[in-house]
Amino acid sequence: MGLLDYFRSSRHRGSASVAKERLQILVAHDRAERHRPSYLPKLQREILAVIRKYVEVDLNAVSVNYEQEDSREILELNIVLPDAARQ
Amino acid sequence: MARIIVITSGKGGVGKTTTSAALAMGLAQKGNRTAVVDFDVGLRNLDLIMGCERRVVYDFVNVINAEATLNQALIRDKRCDSLFILPASQTRDKDALTKEGVGRVLEEMSQTFDFIVCDSPAGIEHGATMAMYYADDAVVVTNPEVSSVRDSDRMLGILSSKSRRAETNAEPIREYLLLTRYSPERVATGEMLGVEDVQEILSLDLLGVVPESLAVLNASNAGVPVILDRESDAGQAYGDMVSRYLGEQLPHRFLEVQRKGFFSRLFRG
Numbered sequence: 001m002g003l004l005d006y007f008r009s010s011r012h013r014g015s016a017s018v019a020k021e022r023l024q025i026l027v028a029h030d031r032a033e034r035h036r037p038s039y040l041p042k043l044q045r046e047i048l049a050v051i052r053k054y055v056e057v058d059l060n061a062v063s064v065n066y067e068q069e070d071s072r073e074i075l076e077l078n079i080v081l082p083d084a085a086r087q
Numbered sequence: 088m089a090r091i092i093v094i095t096s097g098k099g100g101v102g103k104t105t106t107s108a109a110l111a112m113g114l115a116q117k118g119n120r121t122a123v124v125d126f127d128v129g130l131r132n133l134d135l136i137m138g139c140e141r142r143v144v145y146d147f148v149n150v151i152n153a154e155a156t157l158n159q160a161l162i163r164d165k166r167c168d169s170l171f172i173l174p175a176s177q178t179r180d181k182d183a184l185t186k187e188g189v190g191r192v193l194e195e196m197s198q199t200f201d202f203i204v205c206d207s208p209a210g211i212e213h214g215a216t217m218a219m220y221y222a223d224d225a226v227v228v229t230n231p232e233v234s235s236v237r238d239s240d241r242m243l244g245i246l247s248s249k250s251r252r253a254e255t256n257a258e259p260i261r262e263y264l265l266l267t268r269y270s271p272e273r274v275a276t277g278e279m280l281g282v283e284d285v286q287e288i289l290s291l292d293l294l295g296v297v298p299e300s301l302a303v304l305n306a307s308n309a310g311v312p313v314i315l316d317r318e319s320d321a322g323q324a325y326g327d328m329v330s331r332y333l334g335e336q337l338p339h340r341f342l343e344v345q346r347k348g349f350f351s352r353l354f355r356g
Contacts, residue, residue: 023236
């Protein structure tokens with residue numbers, strides 16, 4: 001590395017740290033996904049279809065979350081009803 | 088009983104075949120009866136890296152289909168008596184590798200070999216899953232680069248869910264990280280992920296770090312596993328890797344920038 005590069009390189013510092021940050025987020029996300037049961041997307045679609053029989057809701061009104069803790073598994077369903085439906 | 092080792096990565100071009108050749112040669116040179124098996128059906132390359140491409144008569148698929156015996160298909164290495172190569176088929180359909188057939192051949196090899204090194208194709212398709220299915224140990228070859236690290240992590244997920252050991256609830260596959268094409272200079276300037284970074288993300292035992300080296304291309308040009316080039320940095324790094332795999336505690340080398348004199352620093356490029 002030449003003398004000029006030495007000063008120049010200090011400005012470049014950090015593309016590796018950006019890579020590391022992106023990877024940490026991505027890998028954490030991939031791993032969480034990996035441990036979810038494979039039936040979740042289908043479950044979500046079917047629940048949505050049932051709800052839409054009765055209430056007109058958005059396609060993304062139903063969210064299904066799966067969490068695994070030491071000794072238990074939690075399946076969390078979240079359904080957002082539109083304002084009009086409550087009246 | 089042989090120990091079955093898969094060399095895998097997900098991503099292509101990271102050095103799986105180079106590593107398979109080096110590990111197999113290193114193990115054999117230490118007196119272990121070793122076989123190295125090419126699972127890349129349709130795109131065989133291990134024979135080229137091992138320098139035995141003109142001696143291939145029968146291949147892995149021939150053995151699976153009972154068109155040849157194992158002994159007819161195995162090629163004995165000319166440099167090392169205890170090393171054998173089982174080449175992949177060049178032309179056939181890749182579905183020729185059936186789980187049952189691969190299992191049968193590996194079982195037969197297990198009777199006479201100490202180690203079986205499985206060179207996985209890139210990707211996570213059939214050939215790659217067959218290569219890792221029966222593994223006892225896995226060497227995950229990774230470049231210090233985002234797509235390679237991500238693919239390695241995906242591969243780890245597959246190893247822990249789709250292998251025989253996972254399916255039969257046996258003791259899990261032992262997984263090791265091998266970092267290849269490492270450039271200490273670029274790590275020092277902050278433009279390449281360092282060893283600790285990759286280890287932190289993948290949390291795996293580090294089996295070795297192989298520096299980016301001209302010796303690797305020279306070795307593949309000549310059909311000589313780079314581990315035989317003991318003068319070269321890559322050859323020595325692979326030598327260390329084999330010793331570590333066999334349980335020796337060795338410090339990692341080639342992680343630091345080679346020190347240059349003041350004048351060469353000032354005037355170079």
